[in-house]
Amino acid sequence: MSTTIKTLQLADARRIIAAATKKAEEIKQPMCIAVADAGGNLLAFERMENAWMGSIDISQKKAWTSRAFDIETGQLAAHSQSGGQFFGIHASNDGKVMIFAGGIPIKQDDKVIGSIGVSGGSGEQDHSVAEAGAAAF
Amino acid sequence: MSTTIKTLQLADARRIIAAATKKAEEIKQPMCIAVADAGGNLLAFERMENAWMGSIDISQKKAWTSRAFDIETGQLAAHSQSGGQFFGIHASNDGKVMIFAGGIPIKQDDKVIGSIGVSGGSGEQDHSVAEAGAAAF
Amino acid sequence: MSTTIKTLQLADARRIIAAATKKAEEIKQPMCIAVADAGGNLLAFERMENAWMGSIDISQKKAWTSRAFDIETGQLAAHSQSGGQFFGIHASNDGKVMIFAGGIPIKQDDKVIGSIGVSGGSGEQDHSVAEAGAAAF
Amino acid sequence: MSTTIKTLQLADARRIIAAATKKAEEIKQPMCIAVADAGGNLLAFERMENAWMGSIDISQKKAWTSRAFDIETGQLAAHSQSGGQFFGIHASNDGKVMIFAGGIPIKQDDKVIGSIGVSGGSGEQDHSVAEAGAAAF
Known part of the structure; x- marks a missing residue:
């Protein structure tokens, strides 16, 4: 009675x-x-020349987060500020939840089948690069 | 002279x-x-088909939190936003404190005897499902 | 070009x-x-009456470990003692790797499709209970 | 009077x-x-089809370890067993030190300029794959 994903x-x-x-x-x-x-498990990672070393961790966690909640991390941000319905979610899952833009779920037939996480610039830049990556699938 | 709970x-x-x-x-x-x-120790857990994998951790921690402070996590939220009297509590207890709705203490004779934690939707949805669970006791 | 599992x-x-x-x-x-x-993500968990509370964490991590390395944790133990080829593996993955008996991968068509983790007794007891669970699939 | 590496x-x-x-x-x-x-910061990572998911973390930490101590992790193993002069080193650095084979420093002009970490098979297999990678530089 197993299922297929x-x-x-x-x-x-x-x-x-x-x-x-x-x-x-x-x-x-x-x-x-x-x-x-x-x-939610990492498949591949690359750090471009001169990318921030602090972004190594963040990009991987953005990828995890956008799969773990089937949501763009930029959208999760909207609900996770002080006063929002999910404020405090960043403290869950041993700190793996990234609540700022740059993570995007990747879908096929309306099901999430993986995700991309990007870090290294502004939220807008990270998101646009993640979108370009996701579009390649 | 031990006691009974x-x-x-x-x-x-x-x-x-x-x-x-x-x-x-x-x-x-x-x-x-x-x-x-x-x-405050886990008795049972189930993840429904297609529930967010990031909610596995959160639901368990909501259950823990609502017993640890004998409070609904949605009520704890009110005091835990930036500016509130408990702001920062989410960083205590090794990150186990969830400060958004979905955790409810379960009482008998006005004493907390356990708790339920629910995660997978909006705060309102999580809370309503937790209430339905608590009502079954 | 996604795949199916x-x-x-x-x-x-x-x-x-x-x-x-x-x-x-x-x-x-x-x-x-x-x-x-x-x-490797938790589907369900139960703690039987009077089971050790320290086993809540261990049983979940045994399930994770036996999927993460597609191996019975009791077999992993053989290689993970001091002097063994994997000694030190218990310190990896943020302490999630359990290197004693009680975790078993569950297979279908020779592929691992999940796992069971049991904790609460001797290694032999944990393993026999895990085997009984796995056999039910 | 800064220097160049x-x-x-x-x-x-x-x-x-x-x-x-x-x-x-x-x-x-x-x-x-x-x-x-x-x-010691990650440049790139790939998980081959069907590689153990528990090896994602281990391969990265083997790479870190072999640069952090400028040593093959298989050689570090020799000193890190119970009774050895470095026994306990696996608990340092927040658990990032891997003390079994598969990590190799990569040198140029006798200086370590990076490292490779491999995980997914026996210690011997991991080491041979890491050697093949290092030889490509």
Whole structure:
């Protein structure tokens, strides 16, 4: 009685990272880029030349977060500020929940099958690079 | 001169989870549901099909929090925002304190004997499912 | 180019826990029993009456470990003692790796699709209860 | 009077991972492969199809460890068993020190400029794949 789910695999992750990298180069902002599978587990990661080393962790956690809650981290941010319905969620899951833009779930047939997380610039830049990566799938 | 306390046990937890699940199905929002005993320790947990994986941790911590402070987590939220008297409490207890709705203490004879924690939807949805579970006791 | 994987679901987890509980009752040793899916994420958990509260965490981590390395935790133990090729693995993954008996991967068509973790007695008891649970799939 | 250091960069990491992957395919054992720079910070990571999810963390920490102590993790193992001069080192650095084979420092002009960490098989397999990766530099 097991069930079947779809998930990203390594070949997808490479293509997604390549597309995200291209976008990051266009906007001239070096990024850390991570791709996770349907189980929230990391498939691939790259840090571009001169990307912030603090973004290594953040990009991976953005990827995890957007799969863990099937939501863009930028949208989660809207609910997670002081006064919002999810304020405090950043303290859950041993600090793995990133509540600012840059993480995007990747869907197929309306099911989340993985995610991308980007960190290295402004929230807007991170999100646009993540979108470019997600669009490559 | 030890004392006696009342506590939920596994059979209660199963009934509480079943009632919460029924409510979650009615509102069509899959949930993670956790029940803790009077000692704050987990008795039982279920993740419904398609519930967020990030809610596994949160539901258990909501159950813990509502027993640890004998309060609904939605009520704790009111005091825990920036500017509130308990702001910062989410960083205590190794990050186990959840300060948003979905956790409810379960009482008997006006004493807290356990708790339920629910995560998987909006704060309002989580709370309503937790209430349905608590009412089953 | 995504791929498809099989995974345990909640209905499976309930059946597995019921079978494990039956075995635990037979050997008169209360247990904590956890079942994880193919992504290593918890599906369901129950703590039997009088089971050790320290086993709540251990049973969940045994389930995670046996999926994370596709191995029985009792077999992992053989390689993880001082002098063994994996000695030190217990310090990885933020302390989630349990290197003693009680965790078993659950397979279908020779693929791991989830796992069970049991804690509450001797290594031999934990393993036998986990086996009874796994056999119910 | 600052100084200059040499370090691996992303292009190197890709070449190293490609070579390691080729070796892993030859020995038919899927691996997680991580490459760090001279600062011990992750440059790139790939998880091959069916590699253990528990190896995601371990491969990255093997890379960190072999740069952090400028030593192969398999050699560190020799001193880190119970009774050895470094026994207990696995508990330092927040659990980032991996004391079993699979991590190798990468040198240029006799200076460590980065490292590779591999996890997914036996210690011998992990080490041979790491060696193949390191040789590609």
